[in-house]
Amino acid sequence: MKNRFIIAWLLVILVACHSEPKGWTDSYYLKTGDSLSALAFQTIRGALQTAIADSGVEKAIRFCQLNALTLTHQLNTDSIKIERLAERYRNSQNHLTDESKAVWDNYKSKLAAGDSLQPVLVHTANRVDYYKPILLQPMCLTCHGQPNSNIPASLVATIDSLYPNDLAKGFSVGELRGLWQIRFQLP
Numbered sequence: 001m002k003n004r005f006i007i008a009w010l011l012v013i014l015v016a017c018h019s020e021p022k023g024w025t026d027s028y029y030l031k032t033g034d035s036l037s038a039l040a041f042q043t044i045r046g047a048l049q050t051a052i053a054d055s056g057v058e059k060a061i062r063f064c065q066l067n068a069l070t071l072t073h074q075l076n077t078d079s080i081k082i083e084r085l086a087e088r089y090r091n092s093q094n095h096l097t098d099e100s101k102a103v104w105d106n107y108k109s110k111l112a113a114g115d116s117l118q119p120v121l122v123h124t125a126n127r128v129d130y131y132k133p134i135l136l137q138p139m140c141l142t143c144h145g146q147p148n149s150n151i152p153a154s155l156v157a158t159i160d161s162l163y164p165n166d167l168a169k170g171f172s173v174g175e176l177r178g179l180w181q182i183r184f185q186l187p
């Protein structure tokens, strides 16, 4: 845990100190994107596992509702914004945008063709956007799998009461569940 925060601060300092007018190389954005998405994922997964172990899945869902966005955004800086986006979202604030939809569609076709999915960069005039796919893992099924088989009926009811417009059930392991989007604002 301590190490994670030290790495996070080193990244923040690294990013805050970057002053090259035209931004950095692709390899800088890919490396920083990889590190930030891995850290954000570990932070959310760690907090979720602790919440499940301490008080069970029902309460962990409520914990997610209160904290998932704050945890996602906690490594943000003035020039870096981290989001977790999805086509079939649970929280509508995580919906795909027009720009991320193109990346999403590309990942979907690659997955269907059996290709491996790699992080990508999208350059625009004043931004570089890093994207990384989030694939569904076995531990995610309890809250995102098939209702009444993977997700117990009582949990389905809790999810539906907290998220009446939930679209994020019915996934299988290995499916494209979401995207990390890390947006680097150029100076």
Ligand code: HEC
Binding pocket: 045, 048, 057, 060, 061, 064, 065, 066, 068, 069, 084, 085, 086, 088, 089, 090, 091, 092, 094, 134, 135, 136, 137, 139, 140, 141, 142, 143, 144, 168, 177, 178, 179
């Ligand atoms: C304890 C239940 C639970 C588990 C286990 C769980 N999630 Fe979620 N997940 C949620 C909830 C609740 C939200 C909505 C959070 C919010 O309101 O911001 C969510 C949101 C998400 C989102 C953001 C997009 C959206 O739908 O709003 C992604 C991506 C995601 N989960 C992926 C995963 C993956 C991958 C795993 C497994 C590694 C996982 N989840 C495990 C409950 C869970």
